[in-house]
Amino acid sequence: MNAEITARTLEFSISDVEPIKHDFVYCDVVGLRVSYAHEEVISLTVLTIDQESKHLVSIAYRIDLQEMWEPWIRELIEEHRPAPVPSCPSCAAPADKSGCRIPEHRTGCPRSETSPF
Numbered sequence: 001m002n003a004e005i006t007a008r009t010l011e012f013s014i015s016d017v018e019p020i021k022h023d024f025v026y027c028d029v030v031g032l033r034v035s036y037a038h039e040e041v042i043s044l045t046v047l048t049i050d051q052e053s054k055h056l057v058s059i060a061y062r063i064d065l066q067e068m069w070e071p072w073i074r075e076l077i078e079e080h081r082p083a084p085v086p087s088c089p090s091c092a093a094p095a096d097k098s099g100c101r102i103p104e105h106r107t108g109c110p111r112s113e114t115s116p117f
Contacts, residue, residue, distance in 0.1 A: 009035040017072050022059050036082050
């Protein structure tokens with residue numbers, strides 16, 4: 001079997017930020033969930049608490065409108081953005097031009113598809 005991590009999701013507990021406006025109501029932010037495919041953000045969700053029901057509310061943010069995200073969200077995303085892979089940690093084979101994939105591992109590398117291990 002050949003498996004590769006294609007996305008990472010990070011979830012943060014948040015406090016001490018300004019409430020955000022959602023459906024004409026200001027909501028206190030309690031968390032943030034961001035998913036990356038390699039270095040690119042593919043999903044962003046802000047977590048709040050509904051003031052009446054006290055239930056957790058997920059607010060999905062549009063990826064194509066990053067310029068409208070709150071500055072603290074953009075800073076947090078940049079701070080935790082995954083770095084490109086420069087080479088294989090096992091055999092030191094170089095990554096492709098995107099820096100996100102190792103096209104060909106060296107002979108005997110345990111991460112190689114053709115490795116007998």
